[in-house]
Amino acid sequence: MTSMRHGSEYSRDLPRVNVLxxxxxxxxxxxxxxxxxxxxxYSLPSTFHLLDRPYSHGFSNVSEGxxxxxxxxxxxxxxxxxxxxxxxxxxCREEKDLVGNLASMSTSERIKAIQKMPETMKKKREIRNKxxxxxxxxxxxxxxxxxxxxxxxxxxxxxxxxxxxxxSEYSHLLQLWHKTLKIIGAKFGTSVLSYFIFLKWLLTFNMxxxxxxxxxxxxxxxxxxxxxxLSFTGLELFTGAGYFQQTVLYYGFYTNATISKIENxxxxxxxxxxxxxxxIYFVICFLILLFSMAKSFCRxxxxxxxxxxxxxxxLCTWDFNITNEKAVKLKQKNLGTQIKEGLTEVNQExxxxxxxxxVERIVIHLVSWxxxxxxxxxxxxxxxxxxxxxxxLFVKGHKNDLEGQAAMLVLPVVVSLLNAFIPFFxxxxxxxxxxxxxxxxxYIAITRNIILKISIVGILCYYWLNIVATSESQCWETLVGQxxxxxxxxxxxxxxxxxFFGEFLRRIIGTTVCxxxxxxxxxxxxxxxxxxxxxxxxxxxILFSPLLPGIQMISFSIVFYVKKVSLMMNCQPPRKVxxxxxMTTSFMFLLFFPSFLGVLSVIGVTVWRLKPxxxxxxFRGLSSMYAAVSEWIKILENYTASKWxxxxxxxxxxxxxxxxxxxxxxLIITYLYWQIIEGRKTMTKLLRKQIIxxxxxxxxxxxx
Amino acid sequence: xxxxxxxxxPEQLDAYQDCTFFTRKEILRLFYRYRDLAPxxxxxxxxxxPDVTLPYELIGSMPELKDNxxxxxIAEVFSEDGGGNMTLDDFLDMFSVLSExxxxxxxxxxxFKIYDFNxxxxxxxxxxxxxxxxxxxxxxxxxxxxxxxxxVIYEADADxxxxxxxxxFQRMIIRAPDFLSTFHIRI
Numbered sequence: 001m002t003s004m005r006h007g008s009e010y011s012r013d014l015p016r017v018n019v020l021x022x023x024x025x026x027x028x029x030x031x032x033x034x035x036x037x038x039x040x041x042y043s044l045p046s047t048f049h050l051l052d053r054p055y056s057h058g059f060s061n062v063s064e065g066x067x068x069x070x071x072x073x074x075x076x077x078x079x080x081x082x083x084x085x086x087x088x089x090x091x092c093r094e095e096k097d098l099v100g101n102l103a104s105m106s107t108s109e110r111i112k113a114i115q116k117m118p119e120t121m122k123k124k125r126e127i128r129n130k131x132x133x134x135x136x137x138x139x140x141x142x143x144x145x146x147x148x149x150x151x152x153x154x155x156x157x158x159x160x161x162x163x164x165x166x167x168s169e170y171s172h173l174l175q176l177w178h179k180t181l182k183i184i185g186a187k188f189g190t191s192v193l194s195y196f197i198f199l200k201w202l203l204t205f206n207m208x209x210x211x212x213x214x215x216x217x218x219x220x221x222x223x224x225x226x227x228x229x230l231s232f233t234g235l236e237l238f239t240g241a242g243y244f245q246q247t248v249l250y251y252g253f254y255t256n257a258t259i260s261k262i263e264n265x266x267x268x269x270x271x272x273x274x275x276x277x278x279x280i281y282f283v284i285c286f287l288i289l290l291f292s293m294a295k296s297f298c299r300x301x302x303x304x305x306x307x308x309x310x311x312x313x314x315l316c317t318w319d320f321n322i323t324n325e326k327a328v329k330l331k332q333k334n335l336g337t338q339i340k341e342g343l344t345e346v347n348q349e350x351x352x353x354x355x356x357x358x359v360e361r362i363v364i365h366l367v368s369w370x371x372x373x374x375x376x377x378x379x380x381x382x383x384x385x386x387x388x389x390x391x392x393l394f395v396k397g398h399k400n401d402l403e404g405q406a407a408m409l410v411l412p413v414v415v416s417l418l419n420a421f422i423p424f425f426x427x428x429x430x431x432x433x434x435x436x437x438x439x440x441x442x443y444i445a446i447t448r449n450i451i452l453k454i455s456i457v458g459i460l461c462y463y464w465l466n467i468v469a470t471s472e473s474q475c476w477e478t479l480v481g482q483x484x485x486x487x488x489x490x491x492x493x494x495x496x497x498x499x500f501f502g503e504f505l506r507r508i509i510g511t512t513v514c515x516x517x518x519x520x521x522x523x524x525x526x527x528x529x530x531x532x533x534x535x536x537x538x539x540x541x542i543l544f545s546p547l548l549p550g551i552q553m554i555s556f557s558i559v560f561y562v563k564k565v566s567l568m569m570n571c572q573p574p575r576k577v578x579x580x581x582x583m584t585t586s587f588m589f590l591l592f593f594p595s596f597l598g599v600l601s602v603i604g605v606t607v608w609r610l611k612p613x614x615x616x617x618x619f620r621g622l623s624s625m626y627a628a629v630s631e632w633i634k635i636l637e638n639y640t641a642s643k644w645x646x647x648x649x650x651x652x653x654x655x656x657x658x659x660x661x662x663x664x665x666x667l668i669i670t671y672l673y674w675q676i677i678e679g680r681k682t683m684t685k686l687l688r689k690q691i692i693x694x695x696x697x698x699x700x701x702x703x704x
Numbered sequence: 705x706x707x708x709x710x711x712x713x714p715e716q717l718d719a720y721q722d723c724t725f726f727t728r729k730e731i732l733r734l735f736y737r738y739r740d741l742a743p744x745x746x747x748x749x750x751x752x753x754p755d756v757t758l759p760y761e762l763i764g765s766m767p768e769l770k771d772n773x774x775x776x777x778i779a780e781v782f783s784e785d786g787g788g789n790m791t792l793d794d795f796l797d798m799f800s801v802l803s804e805x806x807x808x809x810x811x812x813x814x815x816f817k818i819y820d821f822n823x824x825x826x827x828x829x830x831x832x833x834x835x836x837x838x839x840x841x842x843x844x845x846x847x848x849x850x851x852x853x854x855x856v857i858y859e860a861d862a863d864x865x866x867x868x869x870x871x872x873f874q875r876m877i878i879r880a881p882d883f884l885s886t887f888h889i890r891i
Contacts, residue, residue, distance in 0.1 A: 111722050115800075118813040120784060121793035124723040182890045190885045299808075300881035311860040314832075314852070315819060315873070316880035318839060320772060320802065320889050328771045329841070336840035339852055581881035688862060691871075695863040 099127060103134040107161060176200060180564060185321040188522070188567065189331070191578035193321065195524050195531075196560065198587060202535050203556045205288075209281055209542060209549035216277045217546050218248050220268050224255045239405050240485035245478055249485070249547045252478035252616035271628040274618045275607070278543055282600060285539075289592045296588050300581035310342060317577075327573050334575055361434075368429040375425060376452045379418045380459040386411050387463045395473055411483070412490035415456060419533070420494055423449050423526060438576060446525050453533050454594050460487075461540065461602050465610065475616040481544035488537050488548065492555040495530060499566045507570040519572040527563070528587050531556075532595055539599040543606060711735060713751050724800035731796065734891065738795050741766065750792070760788030763795075768889050773838040777818045786823075802889040811887045812877045816870050828867040829853050 102110050114128055177200065185193040225248075232243040246253055254274065260267040322328055390411050393404070426448045435441040464480045473479055503520050510517040534552065541548040607626050612619035619625045633649050636642045652658050709732060712720070720731050739746040741762045747754055760779050769775040779788035782798040790798070800806065801814050817823075821831045832853040836844065844852070860872045877883050 114722055115725055116807055116810055118810055121720075121723055121797045122784070125719050128719060128722055178890075185890060190882065190888075194885075299884060310852070311856040312876045312880040314836065314839065314856055315827075316815075316877055316883045317886060318774070319886045320774075321886065323768050323771055323889075325771045328773070332773070332839060332841040333843070336843040339836070339840060339844060340848065343848060343851060579882065580885055691863050695865065699865075 095127070095130075099130045099134055102127070102131040103138065107157065176203075177560070184564060184567065186323040187327050188571070188573045189319045189322050189327070191524060191574055191580045191583075192522050192567065194580050194584050195522070195527055196564070198528055198584070199531055199556060199560055199563075202531055203553060203560075205285060205535070206538065206549040206553040206556065208284075210547075210553055212277055212281055213542070213546040213549065216273050217254070217270075220259055220270065220273065221248050221254055223261045224257060224259045224270070226253075226255075235405050238486075238489065239408050240482045240489070241405070241408060245475075245482075249545055250478040250481040251544045251546075251618075252475040252481075252613075254618040256618045256620050269632075271618045271622075272632055275625060275628055278603070281542070282603065285596065286600070289588070289596055293585075293588050293592050296585045300585050313338075313577075322573075330573055338577075364433055368433050372426055372429060372448045373451070375422055376448075376455045379422060379452065380455045383411070383415055383418070383456055384459050384463060386414055387460065388467065391468060391471060391473075394479060395471060408482075409486060409490065412486040415460075415487060416490050416494040418456065419453065419491075419530075420498060422452055426452075439579070442525060446529065449526070449529050450590065450594065453529065454598070457533070457536055457540075457598070461598075465602065465605055469606075469610045473613075475613045477544050477613060477617055481541060481548075484537055484541035485545055485548065485551070488534065488541065488552060488555070491530075491534055491537070492559070495534075495559055496562055498530075499562055503566045503570040520570060521574050522567055522571045524574075524578060524583070528583075529590075532587065532591050535591065536595045536599060539596065540602055543603055711748060711750050716750065716753075720796060724796050725803050725805035726796070726800060734796055734799060735792065737766075737891065738792055746792075755791070757785075757789045757791050758795075760790075763788065763790050768891055773841070774818055777821065781814060781817045799889065799891050802887065803891075804885075804888050808877065808884055809874070811884065812874050813870065815877075815883075815887055816873045819873075826865075826867040826869055827873065829857065832856055832868075 102113060105113065110131065114124055114131075117124055117127070119127075177196075181193060181196060181200075184196055226246070228243065228246040230243045230246055236242040236244050240249070244250065248254075255270050258267040258269045319331065322331060390408070393407055423445070427445055429448075430441050430445050433441075433444075435444070460483075464483065468476050468479055468483075502523070506517075506520040510519055534555075538548055538552040608624055610624065612622060612625055614620055619628055622628060622631075633646055637646050711732065712735075717728055717731065720726070721728060724731070726734065735750075738758070739748070742758055745758065746756055760776070760783075763779050764770060764775050769778065772778070776788060778798065779790060780786055782794050782801075783790045784794055801810055816827065819831060819835050820827050821834050822828070827835075829850075833849050836849050836852055857866065857868065860868055860876050862872055862875065863869070
């Protein structure tokens with residue numbers, strides 16, 4: 001027992017012995033002796049290793065064990081290594097294992113593994129060189145056996161990797177606003193930065209849409225353009241009507257013909273181009289949103305119960321992004337205040353209310369919910385009746401005078417006013433309700449805002465699809481496109497005005513007239529919801545106005561700069577805790593679920609159910625927009641070379657059985673994954689209990 | 705691939721690319737940032753692997769680090785000699801771990817080392833006290849600091865040895881999804 005070391009040593013060693021036995025690389029942990037082996041002090045497999053990367057589980061154990069022994073300070077290492085004359089130096093043995101494992105991985109996996117190693121650069125380089133030597137040894141050894149084919153494949157793999165590397169370097173050029181984001185993050189921290197990153201992300205959607213619309217729909221249309229006989233007055237920029245009706249801005253201008261300008265060149269079917277461009281864009285958007293959301297959920301596993309821990313607040317939330325001296329001092333002061341508050345209000349969670357107080361609180365909550373839902377319903381009703389009146393104006397005749405043009409703007413202005421002022425009412429209600437935690441208040445306010453915005457967009461869609469589409473106007477798609485154009489424009493104007501009033505004037509008031517208010521803070525929630533609303537409108541409008549993403553692109557860029565300047569000039573860094581990761585995931589989810597899926601349903605109804613107008617647009621004369629595709633398939637049936645396209649269409653795309661089977665398979669897979677996660681949760685609980693038991697047992701034994 | 709830079713050999717650049725999360729352009733950009741700290745000390749030719757170490761005072765004066773309360777610990781953790789004096793390798797390593805591409809495990813490992821002031825592979829109470837003082841700029845009284853540290857250890861210590869091990873820290877990280885975005889320095 002002379003080699004017994006301090007108890008803490010064993011609390012790390014022994015649990016390892018029990019728990020890590022399933023890793024195939026733990027060949028040196030089989031000894032149950034009490035010999036001090038500090039160089040083999042592994043870290044336990046972290047729980048999130050189990051969840052995210054099962055294939056590298058064994059490897060990371062080896063590397064971490066390897067690492068803890070090799071401190072970055074070589075002086076410590078010498079005193080700590082124990083030498084055993086009867087076996088190979090465990091250090092060398094492990095390194096050999098590590099190099100062997102790395103050599104047997106594929107190139108990208110190997111690079112990722114080396115990058116992830118928590119070692120000095122020198123050590124990583126050494127290991128990398130050893131691995132490369134090992135690989136060349138292996139390939140030389142096996143080269144006679146490798147066929148031409150495998151060598152060829154390897155050569156192409158290397159080429160692909162080089163190509164990927166150079167691509168990633170050029171994608172660096174596309175990193176817009178890197179310096180600006182750095183400055184914003186430096187002064188205001190990660191929470192405010194998340195708004196600007198979200199804005200940049202939405203901008204890429206619009207850029208992509210504009211590019212493909214421009215290349216596939218707008219440029220061909222220029223070849224088949226009809227002359228524009230309308231006059232241009234400056235007012236059309238605001239109303240979108242008049243001169244713009246006969247331009248590529250709206251659906252109505254597009255031809256339904258097959259364009260063939262080049263002699264003996266392939267004809268360009270505008271109908272198919274239109275529907276396929278829009279369709280493929282939405283499919284790609286869907287995939288991008290789905291994968292981003294999944295990645296975000298994976299990284300920021302939302303578990304609200306375990307969030308508010310003092311430990312994580314202290315050790316894991318210092319924002320290393322903040323590099324502005326004043327901001328750092330402010331943050332330190334805030335943290336100090338929070339810690340002091342946390343110490344004094346020890347039993348804040350355990351608040352007992354008497355029965356009357358509880359009933360009172362429930363009644364207040366109910367009343368405020370009824371009030372907020374009632375306001376939303378009233379707003380919708382108002383918008384609906386206003387839009388019906390609007391339609392009557394259109395159908396009556398084209399009034400090109402100032403009054404007529406101004407009347408067209410009433411609906412968008414009213415919608416934007418409702419979107420701007422009702423949230424103030426909601427936050428006032430939130431103050432009345434006196435929630436227990438401020439985080440809860442933010443959530444409720446955001447939920448109410450979402451309900452308001454969804455209902456307004458919903459009622460507008462209902463109006464467009466049911467009333468405008470079946471009205472007697474000449475070109476209802478262009479009317480819808482004009483409505484959306486005006487809504488987008490007025491929303492943009494209100495966004496700028498909101499910045500001016502909400503931040504600039506508020507700062508003036510807060511510093512001169514009413515000094516107790518102080519500088520305003522950047523309202524992240526409201527601004528992000530405004531962005532989601534604007535993007536929803538753009539997505540709805542793509543089918544009716546293909547140039548709209550380009551307009552939205554410009555407006556988002558202007559909003560970025562205006563918000564940045566306003567932020568720098570007028571706002572102070574946030575004082576309260578804003579759970580950035582959680583909120584970003586929620587906002588991405590909001591963008592996907594009510595926003596994008598809602599847009600998909602609207603587009604779906606438009607394409608499948610509604611009858612396109614007779615006199616304009618690429619689908620004139622057809623019974624539905626989708627009929628263009630079914631007619632094309634009928635034409636393809638006559639050619640034997642494209643029988644497979646027809647087969648796919650009939651058996652996969654239009655067959656309900658296929659989608660039913662697909663849904664069942666997806667549900668089964670989801671259920672299986674869910675069960676695996678539940679099983680792993682139970683496993684981690686058991687392992688944790690084991691750790692505690694073993695360490696307690698050991699400290700118990702030590703004392704006797 | 706056609707770059708006419710003469711600072712590194714292609715093998716060196718490849719090695720850097722494989723060992724950090726940076727692309728070639730970023731590595732070169734970081735080299736110039738490193739050199740800007742002391743142009744007379746850092747040569748423009750690294751092909752013969754010169755042994756150049758910049759003292760901590762220069763590293764700590766970088767705009768990205770100069771107001772960070774943990775800048776000394778960051779430099780110490782990533783430097784080879786443990787005193788904050790960094791070679792180019794250490795410099796690249798530091799910003800690679802602090803970049804947004806680094807995975808959570810790696811960041812957690814290094815964050816743990818940063819908060820482990822006495823380098824004993826555990827965050828004990830004295831380490832926590834120093835951390836709290838740095839985080840709040842010595843605003844709290846010693847009793848308050850002690851109380852906070854006790855609370856933290858009570859909450860996070862799973863094997864009841866009175867200090868936080870790497871596993872306890874990693875478990876805490878899971879509950880703080882913001883960690884990935886806050887433990888990040890943009891350069």
